[in-house]
Amino acid sequence: MNIELVNKKKLHAEDYGSVLLVISFLLFALVFRLEALIAIAVYPFVTLAFFGFLKIFKGFNKKFNNDNINVNKVLLGTIYIIISVLWLYYLLIQTNFTIRIIIYLIAFPLLNTGFVGFIKGLIINIYSIKQRIITIIVSIITMIICFISMFYTSNDYLLIIVVLSLLLVLNIFSRAALYLSEYGLSVLHIKNFVLFFYIISDYLLYVGRDGTVLLAKIG
Numbered sequence: 001m002n003i004e005l006v007n008k009k010k011l012h013a014e015d016y017g018s019v020l021l022v023i024s025f026l027l028f029a030l031v032f033r034l035e036a037l038i039a040i041a042v043y044p045f046v047t048l049a050f051f052g053f054l055k056i057f058k059g060f061n062k063k064f065n066n067d068n069i070n071v072n073k074v075l076l077g078t079i080y081i082i083i084s085v086l087w088l089y090y091l092l093i094q095t096n097f098t099i100r101i102i103i104y105l106i107a108f109p110l111l112n113t114g115f116v117g118f119i120k121g122l123i124i125n126i127y128s129i130k131q132r133i134i135t136i137i138v139s140i141i142t143m144i145i146c147f148i149s150m151f152y153t154s155n156d157y158l159l160i161i162v163v164l165s166l167l168l169v170l171n172i173f174s175r176a177a178l179y180l181s182e183y184g185l186s187v188l189h190i191k192n193f194v195l196f197f198y199i200i201s202d203y204l205l206y207v208g209r210d211g212t213v214l215l216a217k218i219g
Contacts, residue, residue, distance in 0.1 A: 009124045017116040024115070028108055032150075034096070035104040041091060042105055045084040052080030054201055099157045106164045107146040113171050114142035120178065128181035131174075138174040142167050183207045 029036035055077030059070040091097055121127070121135035145167060149160045176196035177187040183205050185192045195205060 009126070010120075013116070013120045013124055016119050017112075020115045020119075021112050024108075024112055032104055035101055035108075038091070038097070038101060039105055039108065042088065043109070045087045048080050049084035049088075052077040052084065054197065055080065057197055058201065099161075103149055103157065103160055103164070106161070106168075107149045110164060110168060110171070111143055111146035111150075113168075113175075114139040114146065117142070117171065117175060117178075126182050127178050131178045131181040135174050135178045138170055142171060 025036070025039075028039075055073045057077075059073030059075075059077060117135050117139035121132040121139065124132070127135075145163060149164060152160065173187060173193075176193055179196055179199045180187050180192055184207060185195065187193050187196070199205065
């Protein structure tokens with residue numbers, strides 16, 4: 001299977017997503033000023049924790065560490081996670097850090113995830129049409145529910161957080177299925193799902209005619 005090293009439509013989708021992220025955050029800051037300020041302190045450390053998990057994942061994968069566990073990567077990933085958790089805990093115990101703010105901080109990035117998923121499903125034609133349609137539907141549902149949760153005035157906080165958490169999981173599997181469809185792989189197999197983390201970690205996948213999957217690091 002011949003796959004372009006750099007797909008222009010993928011780059012366009014990332015560019016559109018970046019522009020939408022900036023615009024949406026500015027709008028978010030206009031409507032929710034306090035929450036936007038808190039988001040500036042929260043999101044970088046959430047991202048740091050995510051990179052920490054990826055570091056640990058790479059460190060334990062012996063295939064890319066000469067059949068050994070890379071202790072440095074595992075240790076660095078653990079430090080990332082500890083720093084992130086301590087900082088987020090410090091913010092959480094502040095008196096002005098309410099459940100409603102937590103909902104905003106979950107819904108806003110999830111809303112942008114929906115935006116980007118919609119764009120990718122719409123314009124990137126190297127993915128399977130089935131997964132593109134599923135991704136578009138999931139993205140639209142995600143955006144609608146996120147909008148509702150951000151402006152919902154009821155006190156059903158637990159229900160909203162559960163729904164947003166389920167949406168997050170649904171988006172992860174939807175995006176994994178979309179990315180894997182480029183290589184004719186199904187997300188229903190656990191081994192294939194693991195490959196999703198390689199894709200988002202800048203690895204190229206090559207699938208042979210016999211179904212053998214080869215991985216190569218970009219750069």
